[in-house]
Amino acid sequence: MSKILIVDDEPHLRLLYETEFRRAGYETMSAGSAAQGLEIIQSMKPALVVLDIRMAGMDGIEALQHILDRDSSVAVVLNTAYSSYKDNYMTWAADAYVTKSSDVTELLDTVREVLEKRLAAK
Amino acid sequence: MDHELYLRRRADLVAGGFDRTARPVLLIDPDSRVAAASDGTGELLGCAAVDLVGRPVDELLRPRELFTSAGRESACTGQPVPVEVRHESGDWIAVEARCDAFDGLPATDDSDEPAEHLLLALFDVSQREHEDELRAVRMAKLSLLNQVSEALYGANLTLDQVLQAVLICITSGEGLRFNRAFMLLVDEQQETLRGELAIGPSNAEEASRIWEDLADGPADLFELMTTHDRSAANADVAVNEIVRNISVPLADADNLLVRSMHERHTLRVSRDLKVAGVEAVAGWLGCDEFAVAPLTTRRGPLGVVLADNAISRTPISALDLEFLQMFANQSASAIENSRLYHELERRLIDLRRAHQKQRENQQTLLRMERLSVMGETSAVVAHELRNPLVSIGGFARTLQRALDEADPNREYARIITEEVSRMETIVNDMLDFVRPQKQLRRMMVIDRLVAETVGRHLARLEEDGIELHYELGCGDLEVSCHPGEIQQVIENFLVNARQVLGPGGMIIVGTRPLAGGVRVVVGDDGPGFAADLADRMFAPFFSTKPTGSGLGLTICDQIIKAHGGVREARNRPVGGAEFAFILPFPRPGETDGS
Structure with a gap:
């Protein structure tokens, strides 16, 4: 099953997403900052990154640029509390954009779809 | 006394206005014939004054004892004595006479000797009553003019209302009793004296109807001024058509109307007066006699008022003219006053509007600032709440799924999930609300x-x-x-x-x-x-x-x-x-x- 990296500076949310993705059958890892996330991407080569945008230090948009610069084979799903980032041109570069919700169904569905698309493209 | 002296004396007498005076004065020579008579005497007796000269005095005056030497002495007391004079029609009119000896003249034109003449100043008793009456009328009119001008000053009338009130006053029975009145004002842009407004009937029939209406209507002049509805009175249509056609260039300095205005002369004009513009005005008005009164203030000329008696054909009397002049003076001040007042009022309104606008802008700014602070605060609060809500709700969902269906805790977890969803909706709405507006095209x-x-x-x-x-x-x-x-x-x-x-x-x-x-x-x-x-x-x-x-x-x-x-x-x-x-x-x- 695909490896998924969760990057979020909220420990409880990381736990929640990891729990849900594992239950859904994914192999999960998590990072509490963008910088840590970039390291893990290089070392662990996840298939997909669930990336929070607003984080202390490097934010998700900057991290997205780095990810795409280094290895555009990694799928990125932006997961944020703000719907307004949808209007930021930079976020178009991500595979998908999901607004955070306590109902993780949308996030799970989106991740599945993105992975299927990537797989089909290969 | 030489002849030359006589002639000079006589000339002095005439130059002194003896012949021309409106008072009835008679000079009687020693032969008891009329040596000279004033215009007033002629008027009193109903004939030309010159026709009286040379006539025996006892044809004209009685008692004839007055003209005997003895009579003369008893008459010349300085006190008026009752006499009668014979009118051309043959009627005797009772008058009073004051007699004075007058010996400055020779008896005849050829004589050099001064002879004793008798100077009679006649007082028409009925004329005196008439003068008293006139004085009363004058007083009443003066008081009325005063009233009107106070009304025009005090009331907050529009310029149009003032003009109308002035014209009503000139034409109403209680006012100056002219048949018709026309207001011409200076149009500074066109540099003309232009007809503005008129009041009056267009024919006699209409006149009597209007005057009847007015008689039934408001008795008080001021009430009349302010309630008279011009639009309802078609009567004024004809005169207003006339007035709108009147236009005289101000450059036409010799024109009757322009001159009257600039020279501040109130005039009674008949058609045969040889002054530029008279024909034209008489033509416009369709009337041979009319009065012109200037409307001027200290700040300069405003226009003129024309008034006539085109319907009744009553001659315009000196008194009518006098009142018209006085009234025109006061009207001019009232018109000027109204103009200034409304100009001031207009500026005040502009200022008030500007002030109001500024205050509104200020309030809008304040409100926006407050809203913006509130918005920022709620955005921060909403965002801070969001992540905890996601984890509370997320784990509640996880719990709910993990628990056995029979377990009552599963229901509790479901309730938490549901309530969190509600809170998330609120938070989302708040964030959407404070999201900055996108730039508009x-x-x-x-x-x-x-x-x-x-x-x-x-x-x-x-x-x-x-x-x-x-x-x-x-x-x-x-x-x-x-x-x-x-x-x-x-x-x-x-x-x-x-x-x-x-x-x-x-x-x-x-x-x-x-x-x-x-x-x-x-x-x-x-x-x-x-x-x-x-x-x-x-x-x-x-x-x-x-x-x-x-x-x-x-x-x-x-x-x-x-x-x-x-x-x-x-x-x-x-x-x-x-x-x-x-x-x-x-x-x-x-x-x-x-």
């Missing part, structure tokens, strides 16, 4: 926008030794766009062109109007690009350069699409690349969609 002159954008890069292009050509052909044409976004596109094209060009390169920036929009193009004389890249260049992360995000053209593409426009990239036939976009003109009714 505006109508922009496209050539100006392009030139401004290119202007920012001039220095750098020069540094690089790149030549710039403008081919802007849209003039003042406007398109609806987000100026910032369109600038971003043009800048992107410019930067790309600059990067492929070396010194000596050339960039061409052009605009061209099309049927449905405008085309903006940035071309260069660089190497161009491989034909198969034309579309791929706009895909995300496409880049032929070692640096850069590869998003530049993608963003341009998105912006142009959002504007309903079309973009294109091609190689120019003469060599080099060309990037262009077309912005459509707004459809009718669509100017600022975002």
Whole structure:
């Protein structure tokens, strides 16, 4: 099953997403900052990154640029509390954009779809 | 006394106004014949004064004892004595006479000897009663004029109401009793004296009807002034048609009306008066006699009032004229006053409006500031709540799924999930509410926008030794766009062109109007690009350069699409690349969609 990296500076949310993705059958890892996330991407080569945008230090948009610069084979799903980032041109570069919700169904569905698309493209 | 002296005496007497005086005065010679008679005597007796000269006095006066030597002495007491005079019609009129001996004249024209004459000053008793009456009338009218002018000053009347009130006062039975009155005012722009307003019936029949109506109506003049509804009285239509046709150039200084105004003369004018403009006015009014009164204030002439008795044909008396003059003076002040007052009022209203507007703006600003502070606060609160809510709700869901269906805790977990969802909705709404408004589209002159954008890069292009050509052909044409976004596109094209060009390169920036929009193009004389890249260049992360995000053209593409426009990239036939976009003109009714 695909490896998924969760990057979020909220420990409880990381736990929640990891729990849900594992239950859904994914192999999960998590990072509490963008910088840590970039390291893990290089070392662990996840298939997909669930990336929070607003984080202390490097934010998700900057991290997205780095990810795409280094290895555009990694799928990125932006997961944020703000719907307004949808209007930021930079976020178009991500595979998908999901607004955070306590109902993780949308996030799970989106991740599945993105992975299927990537797989089909290969 | 020599003849010359006699003549001189006589001339003095005449020069002193003896002949011309309106008072009845008679000079009787020693032979008891009339030596001289004033105009007033003629008037009293109903004949020309000169016809009286030489007539025996006992034909004209009684008792004849008065003219005997003894009678004369007893009469000359300085006190009036009752006598009778014979009117031309044969009637005897009772008058009073004051007799004085007058010996300054010779008995006859040939004689040098002074002889004793008798000077009789006659007082018409009935005339005196008449004068008392006149005095009473004058008093009443003066009091009325005073009332009217106070009313005109005190009441907050419009200029039109003042003009109307003045005319009503001139024509009403309680006022000056003219049949008709016309107001002419100076039109400073046209430099004419122009008819403004008139009151009066157009014929006798109508006159009697109106005057009857008025008699039934308000008795008080002031009430009349303020309640008389001009629009309801068609009677005034005819005179107002007359007045609107009256126009005299102010430059026509000899004209009767202009002169009356400038020289401040109130005149009674009959058609045969040989003054410029009399014929014309008589013609306009259709009346042979009329009165002109100037309306002037200390600040200058305002106009004139014309009044006539075209219906009743009553002659205009000296008294009528006197009142008209007085009333015109007061009216002029009232008119001026009303004008100034309303001018002041208008300015005050403007000021008040400006003040009100300013206060409203201030309040709007304050409210916006408050709202903005509230908005920021709630955005922070909402965002801070969001993440905890996601984890509370998320774990509650996890719990709910993990628990056995029979377990009552499963229901509790479900309740938590549900309530969290509700809170999330509230938080989302709050965040959506405070989200800054997107920049709106505006109508922009496209050539100006392009030139401004290119202007920012001039220095750098020069540094690089790149030549710039403008081919802007849209003039003042406007398109609806987000100026910032369109600038971003043009800048992107410019930067790309600059990067492929070396010194000596050339960039061409052009605009061209099309049927449905405008085309903006940035071309260069660089190497161009491989034909198969034309579309791929706009895909995300496409880049032929070692640096850069590869998003530049993608963003341009998105912006142009959002504007309903079309973009294109091609190689120019003469060599080099060309990037262009077309912005459509707004459809009718669509100017600022975002």
